[in-house]
Amino acid sequence: MSDSTSKSIPARIYAFLCSYGLATVLLILLLIITLLGTLEQVEHGLFNSQAKYFDSMIIWSIDVGACLRAMSIPAKEFELPVILPGGYLVMAIFGLNLLLGGLLRIRKNPRTIGVVIAHFSMLFMLIAGAVSFSFKKEGNLALIEGQTGDEFQSFHNRVVEIEQVDPPPADGKRKALVIHDDAFEDLVPDSSGGKARTFTHPSLPFELVLKNYQPNCEPKRAEGSENQEAVDGYYLQAKPLNPTSEQNIDGIYAVVKEKNGAEQKGILWGFASAMNTAPLPWTVKVDGKTYAIDLGRQRWSLPFSVRLDKFDRELHPGTERARKFTSHITKINGTHEEKKIITMNEPLRDSGYVLFQASFSMDQSGGSAVKQSVFAVAQNPSDHWPLWSCVAAAIGLLIHFISMLGRFMKRSSSASATAA
Amino acid sequence: MKKTCPAIALIALCVLPSCKRAGERMEITETREMSATARKPVLDASSATRFFDESKESSDEPRQHPLLWTTPEGWQEGPPSQMRLIDLKFGPKQEGECYLSAMPGQAGGLAANINRWRGQMGQPALTEDEINKLPRKTLLGTDAHFVTIDGDFKGVGAEAAQSGYRMLGIIQQAPELTIFIKMTGPKDIVEKNAAAFDTFCGSVKFRPKGPAAP
Numbered sequence: 001m002s003d004s005t006s007k008s009i010p011a012r013i014y015a016f017l018c019s020y021g022l023a024t025v026l027l028i029l030l031l032i033i034t035l036l037g038t039l040e041q042v043e044h045g046l047f048n049s050q051a052k053y054f055d056s057m058i059i060w061s062i063d064v065g066a067c068l069r070a071m072s073i074p075a076k077e078f079e080l081p082v083i084l085p086g087g088y089l090v091m092a093i094f095g096l097n098l099l100l101g102g103l104l105r106i107r108k109n110p111r112t113i114g115v116v117i118a119h120f121s122m123l124f125m126l127i128a129g130a131v132s133f134s135f136k137k138e139g140n141l142a143l144i145e146g147q148t149g150d151e152f153q154s155f156h157n158r159v160v161e162i163e164q165v166d167p168p169p170a171d172g173k174r175k176a177l178v179i180h181d182d183a184f185e186d187l188v189p190d191s192s193g194g195k196a197r198t199f200t201h202p203s204l205p206f207e208l209v210l211k212n213y214q215p216n217c218e219p220k221r222a223e224g225s226e227n228q229e230a231v232d233g234y235y236l237q238a239k240p241l242n243p244t245s246e247q248n249i250d251g252i253y254a255v256v257k258e259k260n261g262a263e264q265k266g267i268l269w270g271f272a273s274a275m276n277t278a279p280l281p282w283t284v285k286v287d288g289k290t291y292a293i294d295l296g297r298q299r300w301s302l303p304f305s306v307r308l309d310k311f312d313r314e315l316h317p318g319t320e321r322a323r324k325f326t327s328h329i330t331k332i333n334g335t336h337e338e339k340k341i342i343t344m345n346e347p348l349r350d351s352g353y354v355l356f357q358a359s360f361s362m363d364q365s366g367g368s369a370v371k372q373s374v375f376a377v378a379q380n381p382s383d384h385w386p387l388w389s390c391v392a393a394a395i396g397l398l399i400h401f402i403s404m405l406g407r408f409m410k411r412s413s414s415a416s417a418t419a420a
Numbered sequence: 421m422k423k424t425c426p427a428i429a430l431i432a433l434c435v436l437p438s439c440k441r442a443g444e445r446m447e448i449t450e451t452r453e454m455s456a457t458a459r460k461p462v463l464d465a466s467s468a469t470r471f472f473d474e475s476k477e478s479s480d481e482p483r484q485h486p487l488l489w490t491t492p493e494g495w496q497e498g499p500p501s502q503m504r505l506i507d508l509k510f511g512p513k514q515e516g517e518c519y520l521s522a523m524p525g526q527a528g529g530l531a532a533n534i535n536r537w538r539g540q541m542g543q544p545a546l547t548e549d550e551i552n553k554l555p556r557k558t559l560l561g562t563d564a565h566f567v568t569i570d571g572d573f574k575g576v577g578a579e580a581a582q583s584g585y586r587m588l589g590i591i592q593q594a595p596e597l598t599i600f601i602k603m604t605g606p607k608d609i610v611e612k613n614a615a616a617f618d619t620f621c622g623s624v625k626f627r628p629k630g631p632a633a634p
Contacts (some may be wrong), residue, residue, distance in 0.1 A: 164462070175452065197446060200445065232467040280469060281465075283463075283465070
């Protein structure tokens with residue numbers, strides 16, 4: 001005990017970060033966060049709950065009412081203000097604890113090799129989660145029979161894109177300037193008239209001002225209303241947030257400020273860009289050039305094209321419930337074409353991308369309407385890491401248990417020999 | 421002390437992303453190259469159109485169909501949808517249908533679409549050579565591939581195929597747009613309406629820009 005009092009402060013911090021006590025507290029916190037997140041997601045939705053409890057550094061409140069109602073206990077609205085470490089922070093410190101205590105400080109000898117492997121596998125699992133959180137691209141690709149696509153759109157990430165459409169680019173390749181949602185989603189309206197941010201780019205003959213972002217809204221006619229933000233007779237009316245984040249339709253006010261001081265005002269609304277056939281952006285003309293400015297989901301390119309040749313669905317007999325969806329596709333890479341089938345639980349894996357059969361839709365207005373197949377697309381650099389981690393953990397624990405069993409049997413036999 | 425350095429680095433790595441703050445002025449740093457199959461935007465759409473304010477559209481600027489055509493005598497016209505720009509029905513019990521649809525780009529290619537139609541009629545796929553030898557008709561002033569397929573027609577969502585059907589189809593490919601006209605129905609009724617089909621196809625034209633056509 002006297003040794004601990006003589007330790008330097010860094011050594012004490014190191015000892016604290018390595019400790020079993022810290023590991024125990026962190027695991028209990030993870031348990032609590034998981035429980036609260038699971039309960040809250042019933043009313044707040046998976047995406048919002050995940051963002052609040054698992055993607056965050058700090059949790060500022062717990063919706064106790066929602067948690068109780070999720071357990072079928074009648075409860076009124078009650079938001080409890082708290083300061084709890086969020087899942088991101090807990091897992092980061094737990095990773096550090098595993099690295100320092102479970103890998104660096106642990107005694108390394110043949111007896112502990114299994115435990116070291118198991119600790120490494122847990123750390124690797126956390127790293128896989130961090131890589132996935134930071135670099136994973138996830139979205140969908142919807143194709144009508146006969147249609148070819150090589151872009152997929154994010155489920156959640158929003159962007160404002162500016163494309164010069166006239167004159168078109170000299171090389172014929174369409175390009176868009178991209179503003180990510182983390183640069184405008186904080187521009188929510190407030191009592192002081194709202195927040196604004198100005199975006200610039202050397203290639204643009206104007207500055208784009210974005211202000212008063214509404215995560216779920218609908219354009220309404222301003223007739224009879226005294227809304228000062230009204231543009232071209234419309235304003236954005238806020239709507240309650242839908243727990244399923246994909247169902248929210250966002251909007252933002254935009255102002256194009258030309259270098260000569262002239263201004264053009266517009267409204268960007270997410271639904272206008274969601275049309276599968278053709279988006280309806282806000283069009284502005286500056287210095288003889290035409291620009292399309294749009295608010296929509298972030299899009300990523302696939303390294304190959306996919307053509308939907310045919311879509312089949314099998315129904316459970318006598319019902320409209322689908323038993324199986326199958327998409328017959330052609331994967332096109334340059335001039336090389338390859339026929340593939342994507343069906344439930346049998347995705348297409350290629351070039352680091354995975355295409356799953358997600359859903360479908362049909363135009364029921366006519367007997368021979370067009371079928372649309374929707375693929376969930378994911379690119380995750382750590383796609384297989386959790387599997388490898390589990391295999392490593394199994395190997396580590398197997399080694400540890402066999403070694404423990406060997407030692408136990410050895411002790412038992414020597415004890416019986418001594419007794420004899 | 422050496423062992424604490426990776427710890428501090430790891431904490432910094434975890435905490436730094438949350439410190440990102442946007443200023444009042446920002447330079448756009450990302451450019452995205454769009455795919456050749458990316459959707460083409462509709463430019464200069466009014467606010468009423470962009471916000472799907474149909475009552476405003478109808479009162480301020482009557483919504484115009486992008487095409488003009490003549491509906492053959494005895495045929496019935498249905499309302500256009502996103503998938504069917506022109507939707508017609510014919511036959512004594514309106515059992516035949518004929519519709520025009522358009523898709524951006526090559527829409528998967530000529531061969532894939534013709535063979536998709538042949539699949540719907542229970543017929544084997546054609547080779548590229550056979551497709552090249554298909555007859556042509558004129559649609560919107562340009563040559564377009566024409567197919568006649570007899571067989572058992574199984575539409576989308578249909579439980580069973582309908583036997584004794586005929587399909588007449590036209591596919592016209594342009595770099596930015598592929599236009600389809602597809603007519604299906606009992607073979608005898610389609611035969612009787614084949615001339616009307618030609619009349620209809622010949623009548624389709626783009627609505628001229630400018631004042632509303634009568």
